[in-house]
Amino acid sequence: MPVFAAAPVRIMALGDSVTDGLTLPDGTPGSYRNDLWQLMKSDGYPVDFVGSQSSGGAAAGRSRA
Numbered sequence: 001m002p003v004f005a006a007a008p009v010r011i012m013a014l015g016d017s018v019t020d021g022l023t024l025p026d027g028t029p030g031s032y033r034n035d036l037w038q039l040m041k042s043d044g045y046p047v048d049f050v051g052s053q054s055s056g057g058a059a060a061g062r063s064r065a
Helices: 033-042
Strands: 009-011 047-049
Touching: 033 047
Parallel strands: 009 047
Antiparallel strands: none
């Protein structure tokens, strides 16, 4: 059963290229952030990646790192 939060869960992802979202040579997204965003969204959690830099695709709301 989905859980609905009143305000988005704010996540500041810290790390290296795996956090940044560099695409792997085979074209696979190299970041865990999109998977995390998809899992939390499917469970009913609104998610807001926060930080000073923007990267990633539209699927994750142009996540910030």
